Amino acid sequence: MGKEISCLKSYILSAMLAEAISYGLQRKSAIGKQKLSERCFTSFLGFDGIKRSIRKARNGGYTMIIIRNGRVIDPKSQTDAIMNMAVDQGKIIAMGPDTEELLRTSPAAGTKSDDIIVLDAEGLVVAPGLIDVHVHFRDPGLTYKEDIHTGAHAAAKGGFTTVVCMANTRPPADNPETLDYIRSEGSKTGIHVLPAAAITVGMNGETLTDMALLKQHGACGFTDDGLPLRDAALVKRAMDEAVRLNVPLSFHEEDPAFIETSGVNQGEVSRQMGIGGASALAEDVMVARDCMLALHTGATIDIQHISSGNSVKMIRLAKQMGADIMAEVTPHHFSLDETAVLKHGTLAKMNPPLRTELDREEILRGLQENVIDIIATDHAPHSVEEKERPLTEAPSGIIGLETSLALAITNLVHPGYLSLMQVIEKMTVNPARLYRLDKGYLAAGADADLVIFDPGELWTVTEFASKASNSPFIGDRLIGKVKYTICGGGIVYQDV
């Protein structure tokens, strides 16, 4: 063991030294020799090293990464402390105040990677890679809006290392071939792209898919998101099957019976605009039904993109009664109310719509009380041409991956509604629990999926890695910026 330790240590130092020499940065200084070489490595050699790391991660190779002096926040262990972390072979191999000591005692001591990168995370937060359980990458079929690769880039830029793709592609993900395609393309992106499968064939709301077969082909859950399921008996059958297969079901709750015009709340703003609007009742009646069905069947269900205050109250009650329910809210539903439609037009049109300030306040309370467990973006890219159509004709939905964390920090943490720990919990370990993923936490031996962000950096929303730019937040000044995203031990995004 002792031999391996000194071997590893000298390997780290010699690698740093070699890099420094090759860049002509090796010079005498009043500060210690080791400290200088590390500093040079971080500030001058980091970027090339990072590019190598991205290339290697994609090729299945690994670079050891040492993250120094970051504020490590891990909701699962309730850790919030300054420490170092070492990452190698796709795993966190050590974390603690003294990385070298940990490396010496780590089971991985003695392993040799080809390269070492030191990231200086002083002043930055190191958290589990974010998990978004609700994205639309439009692939296959609608790739003029987004594709799996651009969607994954947008995710990595937003600090996400795992995303769950909704099933409403063309064709829908109701068959093994489409699921295989999404997983195969997703595996080339550097992040974890997981497909959800449709609950009904062709998302027709009438015939259940072969859920067992689709689970075998990698479906991590089931949803007809985008469309409501109107047949309560079919929903009950889907829940019974989900219990048998131990998979979650996610529901888009909008009863068309109470929607005159989709994407805009029925109320003061819709009256001003002279359109019918979509009543909050459309959401409330379906949430009530599915809460009771979940209680009855014992299924794990996810109520997607909560918009109505009454829904929050009903989910609170159903959870108290013992139903296994998790609930999502989008950054736009906790950040904006219906008046945003007057300002942003189609860029504030989404299903379900932005509602009143009273609804938003109830959502904030739901977040504080853990009635709402998950922040999910409902990242819904559309083309510029589509969003330039008149309000009643333009498609609903906005992108969200690249602004989600900053909106949570700006609109939840900064005003004091939630702590940073609570926000990270709703973007990591809670969504992992819903989808039964062994992810969303930091520990030696855990997957090296990480986000490193500056919790105080002010920035202006201007451009996107997504193919689309349909966001009402363009031009806004937000707090909190992602600096690095590390997935499977490789750096997949760096803020330059």
Ligand SMILES: [Zn+2]
């Ligand atoms: Zn939806």
